[in-house]
Amino acid sequence: MGGEPQENDTVFQKGQHFGQYYIIEGLNQGKTAHKYLVQSIHNKTSMVMEIFHPQLTVELKESFLAQAQVLMKLDHPHILRIADCGVENYYPFLITEYVPHLTFQDIYSASKKPSLTVLLPYLKQIASALQYAHGQDIKHGDIRPENVLLNRNNAILLQGFVPGAIMKNRDRLTHQGIEDVNRTIFYTAPEQIRGKAVLASDQYSLAVMVYKLLCGQLPFSGSYIEVANQQLHTPPPPLRVKVPAISARIERVIMTALAKNPAERFKTVEAFVGALEQEHNESFKSSGGRRTPPPPLAAPPVIPPVPISPPVKPAPVPGMVKSSTAPPPTLSVPTWSPPPVAPSPVTARAPQSPPPSLPVAPPSLPQPVKDSPLARRRDSNTLSRRVFAMGLVGLAALGGAGGWYVLSKRLVTVSPSPTLAADATPPAAPVLVNNKNVLVFSGHLASVNALSWSPDGKLIASASDDKFVQVWDAKSGKRKLIYSGHTEEVASVAWSPDGKHIVSGSQDGSAQVWDATTGKKLFTYKGHKDRVNALSWSSDSQQVASGSEDKTVQVWNAADGTLGFNFLGHTAGVLCVGWQFGNSSVASGSWDGTLRDWATVQHGDHFNAGDQIFAYAGHGKNEVYALSWSPDGNFIASAGADQTVQLSNGDDGTPRPVFFTGHQRKQHVNPVRSVAWSPDGNFIVSGDTDGNVYVWKVAGRKTVFTYQGHKKAVNAVAWSPDGKTLASASADNTVQVWQTS
Incomplete structure (x- = not known):
């Protein structure tokens, strides 16, 4: 055959030659397979051919044939028998018995x-x-x-x-x-x-x-x-x-x-x-x-044989007709009712008791396939x-x-509009953790990678590997809307300071700005070439900073995507970004182990807009997973794979020891994956791979509270705007809302 398959949505017409079969009639046409009544060119037997779409890639052809051969060996009176299989012009097909039904x-x-x-x-x-x-x-x-x-x-x-x-x-x-x-x-x-x-x-x-x-x-x-x-x-x-x-x-x-x-x-x-x-x-x-x-039912009618027309000039290679043409007629089957069948005794084991109620937190899920560098970020379950x-x-x-x-x-199909979900039963429930009341939101189907509070502190937006962003009530857990605009897992989410918009970034390479109330997509930014790991709004809600696996930090207009800055300097993917108070710079952390700060305005005679202000390498060669500016913009807290949270000066990157080492373990490495500075500037919260969350005082770096409600890595932490409540998002598929007092 030669060459790679071309993607076509095709309909094969009556009389066409497909492999060793002639097309007799079209039975039905779906998005992923078309079924035809066909006749073998050898014995004139009527069969049903199911042609699958899209065309096979070259490397999958042998796998398909081997697997189909196994299925062809299924020989049971109540399994529709697969009689043949093949690949023609890269189209895989199965042949089954023709059975009116x-x-x-x-x-x-x-x-x-x-x-x-x-x-x-x-x-x-x-x-x-x-x-x-x-x-x-x-x-x-x-x-x-x-x-x-x-x-x-x-x-x-x-x-x-x-x-x-x-x-x-x-x-x-x-x-x-x-x-x-x-x-x-x-x-x-x-x-x-x-x-x-x-x-x-x-x-x-x-x-x-x-x-x-x-x-x-x-x-x-x-x-x-x-x-x-x-x-x-x-x-x-x-x-x-x-x-x-x-x-x-x-x-x-x-x-x-x-x-x-x-x-x-x-x-x-x-x-x-x-x-x-x-x-x-x-x-x-x-x-x-x-x-x-x-009551007895009528005997099934005799279904007349399907008339077989002689093939019309079959071509050796099937012609292709776009599916916009009228579909071939559907083979009609007479209406009939099944007669009763006498039951036969079956020995059974004693029925079990009804299953007990499930715990609020979802059960443990399988670990990811570690087949790319990206898996490192989530290899903690x-x-x-x-x-x-x-x-x-x-x-x-x-x-x-x-x-x-x-x-x-x-999960990868883009819906034309968001799914609004007014839950009769909220996908959340209150539980006791550390003898404190906690709201556990379990509405996601996979790891929750990011979260963001609404500016009024009433709602939370959470982003997940299930490809959805969900917006829900922070007190009740009641879901307000589900945003489904992304085609792959959602890695980042941020709520604009004016409360009007939400931006979300994904493995699909896009950052999408949408209405926080209706979920309507307003703009899609496509400036990155790879996964968008991190997002941050400027304080005036006009610009977005985004960090990507393509190693860049980009600053762009939230309304139309106009690119303001494209910061180059990281030697590996960017994992976190954050605007400095006053919007004078954007900080970023990377797989390359550095924390960098980039000027977005003129800094006197020292730095021009677009310059790198500093590159801090205090975490060694260990990736910097998360960062958070102090509310006054004077310091940056950075969380790394070296099991520490480090503080550095916001103007030149000078380290400010001592560092917080509460996450360190002697038996194994426990990277710190998330960090957030409290609104009053007195406390920092940080989450680790083991599932622990520490709240600690900036002065003295002393732990004041340890939260242990998660079963897996804590990917994100955030304070409510009033600083009274914390939310933590985890690989255990939950977001948990809690307080320290």
């Missing part, structure tokens, strides 16, 4: 709720299929009604097994408008969201489907991020409240399968369905009732973008359906 989504709507008597025979077939796949260590990962087919013989066929190479290939592009995005999250297990899918994740998804089929409603509703948070932390609403006729024992079985911890679910998916049947049978015995068979996106539903191994791709792409 309806999906569970087609058959059972919210108003048409089947009884458990009707469902059980189907559930047993689904469980049998999953158990077979699980026996080969293959997870499905996308169990939902759309992927459960019922053929005209009233047999279940499970579809949706897709090679992992397809998901990896899709991740390199940003696809917008994927309809499966919102549907998938409703069925996704908590551990899948965290990137740790296990075989029991399919059991959770099946239990969600059973819950919905029985009561007509999903356990959780809301925006994507709200549902994801509920999947992680909120017990499902009691099923009996929605359907009082369901016994408590049946409800307990379903709730066991919906346990947040996979270890608390049934040992196998067949054990789950077996327990359902056992309790269903017991409920009839205990009530003294007789099972009444469902933060969940990196690669782990979060590439492993969202844990389907890097074979057998995963579109689940993790759909979830990860949802």
Whole structure:
């Protein structure tokens, strides 16, 4: 074939030749795959071809073919068989049997709720299929009604097994408008969201489907991020409240399968369905009732064969027609209703007790993949973008359906407008830490990298590796809005001093200015060539200083992006920036171990605007993670990987020992990652990799309070404008609001 693939959104037309198949009819066209009824050129057998988009990269071709060959070996009466696979003109495709069918989504709507008597025979077939796949260590990962087919013989066929190479290939592009995005999250297990899918994740998804089929409603509703948070932390609403006729024992079985911890679910998916049947049978015995068979349904109609037209001048290479043309007609399938299937006894283990309530703080998450220098910044247990996106539903191994791709792409899809979220239940709760009241905000799905108070002290904006910035009430934790303008993890956030705007910086290389009340994006600054690690507003709210992995510090107009200064001097990425009181200079810290100060105005006869004022190297070769100016602008506090917080003069960088060494550990290195000077100038707060936060007095460098509410690295700390309250953001996915007295 030769050369790299060209990205095209194509539709293949009737009569075209694709590999060893002729296109007969188009069945459906999605954003990431097109399905066609095809005929083999060898035996004239009608099959279904699914052509995946985008085209494969060269290095993924062999992976796709190897993984598809494994899936082709799945041979079970209730799994839709994959008969062939291939790559044509860089387009990967799978060939499955042509089976006229309806999906569970087609058959059972919210108003048409089947009884458990009707469902059980189907559930047993689904469980049998999953158990077979699980026996080969293959997870499905996308169990939902759309992927459960019922053929005209009233047999279940499970579809949706897709090679992992397809998901990896899709991740390199940003696809917008994927309809499966919102549907998938409703069925996704908590551990899948965290990137740790296990075989029991399919059991959770099946239990969600059973819950919905029985009561007509999903356990959780809301925006994507709200549902994801509920999947992680909120017990499902009691099923009996929605359907009082369901016994408590049946409800307990379903709730066991919906346990947040996979270890608390049934040992196998067949054990789950077996327990359902056992309790269903017991409920009839205990009530003294007789099972009444469902009324007979009409036999399925005979579906006429699809007429096969002779191919029309097939070309050896498929022609490409832009998808803006009218789509080919959809193959019609007659409407029919499935007849009842007699249930069969299944031995089940005893149902477990309902899972206990989860603690407020979310459970520990996996460590990031340390495959780039950026991982150093978060190698203290933060969940990196690669782990979060590439492993969202844990389907890097074979057998995963579109689940993790759909979830990860949802997190990189730019919404046309922010999602406003008026939470019925705030994603926060008060707890006691160090015998003090603390508000723990757990609304993020991944490490929280930065936070900023509103100037009036009422709200907090927090930025996360989940690619969102959330604005929420500092007292109640109630979410005000979610900003979703970035396509990759958000590293920095800052609230303008006039309270009107927020600026956020991201791995996507942009800094975006948006309305703090409505979330409307006002301007995108694209002057950097790499991740924007740090942001700071001038006191007049007119200019923004930004620091980036591209080694530059840039000062630009917040309204139109006009570049005022581009400071060059750091030899590695910039991790922190901060305006000096009076806007006369901007300080910056870097991976290169230096703290530098840059003039933004003329400094008498000493420095011109744009000059470097000083370069302080007191942290040695250890990176400078954070900095904070004293309120009077005379001193700078810098936090480093050498486990110290150092003070230096703001005019020339002269060190002002002694340094604060409360973070130092003898057993291991404990870098200091965050620092903030109190508004009255008397105290400094600093957070470290171990998850500790120290409040210490500037005079004498003595610790006055130690906060230990976090489980992982403290990436950011900030005082409220009145200096009475502190907020700390962590790799444990939380922001915690607390006081020292």
